[in-house]
Amino acid sequence: MQFFFEALIGGLLSGVMYSLVALGFVLIYKASGVFNFAQGAMVYFAALTVVGLMGHGMPLPVAIVLAFGAMVLLGLATERFVLRKLVGQPPISLFMATIGLAFFIEGLAPMLWGDAVRPIELGIQDEPIPWLLERFDIVVSRFDLVASGIAAVLVAVLAIFFQKTRIGRALRAVADDHQAALSIGIPLERIWAIVWAVAGFVALVAGLLWGSRNGVQFALTFTALKALPVLVLGGFDSVAGAIVGGLIIGASEKLAEIYLPPLMQAGFGGNFGGIEGWFPYVLALLFLLVRPEGLFGEKHIDRV
Amino acid sequence: MLYREAGQFKTSFAEDMQIFPIRQDRIAIGLLLAFAFLGVPLFASEYWFSAILIPFLIFALAALGLNILTGYCGQLSLGTAAFMAVGAYAAYNFQLRVEGIPILVSFLLAGFTAAAVGVLFGLPSLRIKGFYLAVATLAAQFFIVWVLTKFPWLSNNSSSGVISAQKIQILGFSFDTPVSKYLLVLGIVVVMALAAKNLARSGTGRAWMAVRDMDVAAQVIGIPLMHTKLTAFAVSSFYCGVAGALYAFCYLGSVEPDGFNLDLSFRILFMVIIGGVGSVLGSFLGAAFILLLPIFLDSTLQPAAQAIGLPFSNATVSHIQFMVFGALIMFFLIVEPHGLTRLWQITKEKLRLWPFPH
Numbered sequence: 001m002q003f004f005f006e007a008l009i010g011g012l013l014s015g016v017m018y019s020l021v022a023l024g025f026v027l028i029y030k031a032s033g034v035f036n037f038a039q040g041a042m043v044y045f046a047a048l049t050v051v052g053l054m055g056h057g058m059p060l061p062v063a064i065v066l067a068f069g070a071m072v073l074l075g076l077a078t079e080r081f082v083l084r085k086l087v088g089q090p091p092i093s094l095f096m097a098t099i100g101l102a103f104f105i106e107g108l109a110p111m112l113w114g115d116a117v118r119p120i121e122l123g124i125q126d127e128p129i130p131w132l133l134e135r136f137d138i139v140v141s142r143f144d145l146v147a148s149g150i151a152a153v154l155v156a157v158l159a160i161f162f163q164k165t166r167i168g169r170a171l172r173a174v175a176d177d178h179q180a181a182l183s184i185g186i187p188l189e190r191i192w193a194i195v196w197a198v199a200g201f202v203a204l205v206a207g208l209l210w211g212s213r214n215g216v217q218f219a220l221t222f223t224a225l226k227a228l229p230v231l232v233l234g235g236f237d238s239v240a241g242a243i244v245g246g247l248i249i250g251a252s253e254k255l256a257e258i259y260l261p262p263l264m265q266a267g268f269g270g271n272f273g274g275i276e277g278w279f280p281y282v283l284a285l286l287f288l289l290v291r292p293e294g295l296f297g298e299k300h301i302d303r304v
Numbered sequence: 305m306l307y308r309e310a311g312q313f314k315t316s317f318a319e320d321m322q323i324f325p326i327r328q329d330r331i332a333i334g335l336l337l338a339f340a341f342l343g344v345p346l347f348a349s350e351y352w353f354s355a356i357l358i359p360f361l362i363f364a365l366a367a368l369g370l371n372i373l374t375g376y377c378g379q380l381s382l383g384t385a386a387f388m389a390v391g392a393y394a395a396y397n398f399q400l401r402v403e404g405i406p407i408l409v410s411f412l413l414a415g416f417t418a419a420a421v422g423v424l425f426g427l428p429s430l431r432i433k434g435f436y437l438a439v440a441t442l443a444a445q446f447f448i449v450w451v452l453t454k455f456p457w458l459s460n461n462s463s464s465g466v467i468s469a470q471k472i473q474i475l476g477f478s479f480d481t482p483v484s485k486y487l488l489v490l491g492i493v494v495v496m497a498l499a500a501k502n503l504a505r506s507g508t509g510r511a512w513m514a515v516r517d518m519d520v521a522a523q524v525i526g527i528p529l530m531h532t533k534l535t536a537f538a539v540s541s542f543y544c545g546v547a548g549a550l551y552a553f554c555y556l557g558s559v560e561p562d563g564f565n566l567d568l569s570f571r572i573l574f575m576v577i578i579g580g581v582g583s584v585l586g587s588f589l590g591a592a593f594i595l596l597l598p599i600f601l602d603s604t605l606q607p608a609a610q611a612i613g614l615p616f617s618n619a620t621v622s623h624i625q626f627m628v629f630g631a632l633i634m635f636f637l638i639v640e641p642h643g644l645t646r647l648w649q650i651t652k653e654k655l656r657l658w659p660f661p662h
Contacts, residue, residue, distance in 0.1 A: 035435045085638040092380060093637050095435065096577050099570065100633030107626025115619060225442070225566070232439045278450050281443035285428055288440060292432045 006140075007254050013144035015250015016151045017213075020206040021227035022234070022242040023154065024199045030162065030237045031171040031195035033091060033178070034083065037098040040224020041105035042200060046071055047207030047216045051120055052113030060122075064204070071204055074105070075196025083192060087178060106221055117217040120208060147209045151243070154205065158198075159239050171195060175237070229284035235297025244295060249280045307655040323501055340490055345483050353482035354555075356595065361486075361493045362550045364591035367575040368500055368584060369543030374573075375582035376504055377536035378516030379429050379437060383444035384544055384572045389564035390418040390448060391545025392467070392552035393458055399470045400460060407472050411492070411549045418545020419538040421448070426537025430530055433519075445566055452561035459561075468558040485554040492550065496543060501584045503539065512536050513582075574629075578636050580643030589644040597632070601625050 021043060028036040049070050053063035078101060086094055162168040174181040174191050182188050210220055230249050234241025257276040293299050307328050314320040324330045348357060370384045394417035398410035425444040429437050452458055452465050459465040472479040472488065479488050503509050511532045514522035523529050552559045571594060579590020605621050640646055654661070 082634050082638070089637075089641065091434065093641055095380075095438075096573075097634050097637045099573075100630045100637065102630065103633065104627050104630030107623040107628075107630065111620060111623040111627070115623075228439045228442060232436055236435065274450060274454070278443065278446035281439070281446055285440045285443040288432045288436055289428055292436065294436075 004255075007258050008251055009140055010144070011251035011254030012247050013141070013148050013250070014254070015230075015246040015248070016144075016148035016243075017206070017209060017246075018223070018226050018230045018250055019243045019246025020147075020151050020154070020202065020209065021223045022230040022246055023151075023158065023239065024202040024206065025224075025227060025231050026234075026237065026239055026242045027158065027199045027202060028195055030175050030239075032083070032192055033094075033175050034098065035091065035095045035236070036199070037095060037224065038078075038102040038105055039199070039203060039227070040221040041102040041109070042071065042074070042203035043207040043210065043223055044216075044218065044220040045074065045105050045109040045207075046200070046204040047120065047211035047220055048109045048113045050204075050208065051118045051211070051216045054120075055113070055118070060120075064208070068201060068204055071200030072197040075200045076193050079189065079192045079196050084189060087188070102221070102224075106218070110218070115218065117215045119215050120212040122208060122212045143213065147213075150205065150209070154202065155239055155243050162239065167191070167194060226280070229280035232284040232294055233287055235294030237298055238294070238296035241294055241296035249283070252283060253279050307652070307658075309656075323498070323505075337494065340494075341487065345487065350482050353486045356599070358482070358486055358489055358555050360591055360595050361489045362547050362555055363572065363575060363595060364588045365493050365496060365550065366544050366547035366572050367579065367587035367591050368497060369540045369547060370572050371576050371579075371582065371584070371587045372500060372504075372512075372543065373536050373540035374576060375580075375586075376509060376516060377512040377533065377540075378519075379426075379533065379536060380434070381441040381540070382438050382566070382569050382573065383425065383441040383448075385564040385566065385568035386445045386448035387418045387422055387541045387544035388548030388551060388568070389452055389559075389561060390421050390541075391415060391548030392469075392559055392564070393452055393561075394418065394545065395549035395553065396467045396469060397458065397460075407470075407474060407553075411546055411553075414549040415542040415546040418548065419542040422537045422541025422544075423534050426534055426541075429533050429537065442566075445569060449561045449564060464560060464562075466558055466560040467552065469553040469556075472553055479554075489550055489554050492546065496546065497584055497588075500543070504584065508532075508535060516582075574633060577633065578643055580645030583643070583645040585648065586643050586645035589648070593644065597629070598625055601628060 021039060024039040024042065025036060028034055028039070046067055049067040050060075050063045053066055054060060058066070082097055082101060083094070086097055162171065170181070170186045170191055171194075173184075173186055174188060178188065181191075206223065207216075207220065210223055214220075226249075230242060230245040232245075233248055234243070234245030253276040256279045257273075260275050260279075261273055288294075307326075309326045309328075312325075312327055314325070319325075324333060344357070366384060366388055369387070370381060373379050373381050391414040395410045395414035398405055398413050399407065402410070421444075425441065428440045432440060456462075456465075459467050472485070474488075477484075479485050504512075511522070511527045512535075514525070514527055515529065515532050515536075519529060522532070548564070556563075575590035575594045576587065577590070578593050579588065580586025601624070602621065605624060636643065
């Protein structure tokens with residue numbers, strides 16, 4: 001049972017890390033209706049910029065601030081040179097454009113900063129918390145706990161931002177209908193610039209946390225792929241959904257990885273590791289059959 | 305002057321409904337086919353066959369498959385490579401386990417196997433749409449590759465699921481040179497492309513397009529959604545499956561499940577986007593473009609860098625390839641959302657009016 005709880009908590013905490021990436025998707029989708037496939041590439045770009053700047057002798061806080069600046073610039077450039085030209089195109093074209101953007105960033109980032117795997121030191125130790133270890137004999141990493149704390153704060157702030165502020169309401173209006181929002185005087189371009197900057201910030205946070213855990217490397221771009229089932233489960237346009245979806249995916253994939261292979265081995269023989277590679281997707285797929293709009297997604301009504 | 309249908313009167317229904325209604329088109333297609341079947345084998349070198357022409361035809365076939373699903377029926381799929389993998393492994397297993405089965409039959413059965421798997425993963429499309437569906441097809445991508453790696457029976461107990469395709473023999477003639485493989489692939493691709501072109505303008509194809517444009521409206525005018533979407537998945541996966549079998553048997557010779565990864569799916573998706581969504585010709589143009597671009601960049605970047613005195617390492621070249629690739633995709637979507645095939649249509653329009661454009 002102890003082992004079960006340890007796996008469960010470990011899964012939940014790594015789920016929070018998925019949520020962080022998923023959050024970036026949700027932000028842009030909520031605000032512009034664009035499904036931004038480049039979010040993973042942005043995570044990579046942000047983390048690589050931080051390590052790159054630190055490689056030039058800058059202290060961590062300065063590097064983070066400068067990297068944030070770079071993310072904002074990247075967001076503005078994306079808005080100015082890509083999205084603005086695609087206003088009114090079907091969402092699928094916008095989606096494909098962001099795939100192109102992902103490729104572009106995946107080439108740009110290592111060209112600027114080199115592609116060697118490098119660590120980031122954030123000063124948070126990745127060690128078990130002694131109190132929990134003594135009391136319940138459960139290993140919970142301090143790093144994971146801090147990461148989930150940061151994610152929780154981000155979510156709370158973003159939720160308030162979307163629900164209560166003027167800009168947040170404008171963002172939701174834009175997501176609903178570009179043209180209608182334009183016609184009631186919402187400055188579309190400024191709104192998009194803001195949302196890309198915020199998404200860049202979320203990518204930076206995710207990049208720092210993921211990077212300090214696994215090292216800054218190309219594999220960071222795959223975090224986007226892990227975030228997709230989270231999104232589907234939670235609903236594309238729900239901040240809360242991203243968090244709950246992340247928790248479910250994180251926990252279930254860890255438990256499946258531990259408990260399914262022995263069962264399958266008993267049934268078929270052979271070695272069945274690596275279930276966590278596809279389990280989240282199949283789970284999301286099955287879930288979609290029951291609730292096509294995800295847990296918290298807005299119900300879509302078709303009109304002819 | 306040369307390209308004009310004036311004076312070509314249709315006197316029967318069959319004439320009016322033929323695939324290429326304009327005589328010049330028929331002549332051009334005939335010449336193109338004659339060149340592909342007879343001219344190319346005379347001129348092309350071995351390198352051209354095995355590195356460019358054969359993969360071009362195979363990728364064009366896979367792109368055609370995806371185009372049927374995404375371009376004609378409007379269902380975005382990110383699992384193309386997985387369906388190709390199903391085709392490759394199915395063909396291998398039919399060859400291996402069924403005594404004396406003709407290779408073309410096993411290709412056909414591979415296509416049907418892929419179609420069955422495609423229908424299975426297409427079932428969710430009845431409930432979910434758009435991006436949700438795209439994510440759902442990722443489940444197919446990861447799950448199928450995992451199954452092929454983990455069940456040793458499928459790869460005849462070889463380590464890490466690598467299969468080596470059997471020799472191709474049809475009626476005692478063995479296809480082992482690049483030229484003969486090229487001709488085999490070309491034959492299959494031509495037949496399937498013509499079939500696709502016909503299918504697209506049949507009742508089925510029109511139903512697909514209606515569903516693509518607006519599924520609720522299509523349903524209202526009496527198009528059965530389930531049947532339409534699932535046939536699109538089946539036909540599309542059939543094409544991808546055959547392409548996958550050809551990929552293993554005629555192009556690479558030996559393949560592993562990890563070769564059919566998400567990257568391959570994306571490449572095929574790009575072929576469809578750049579070539580032209582919802583166009584048979586576009587699949588070919590896109591495949592040629594995506595296949596030739598890296599070769600072109602490889603051969604030009606290095607000398608160009610040396611000419612201006614910048615030492616480019618191989619890594620930098622591959623990064624620049626990524627950037628150019630991404631930039632081109634965005635460029636195409638902005639400038640010409642209908643892809644290369646639209647440029648061809650514009651040329652045709654211009655040609656029709658030439659030399660008196662007013």
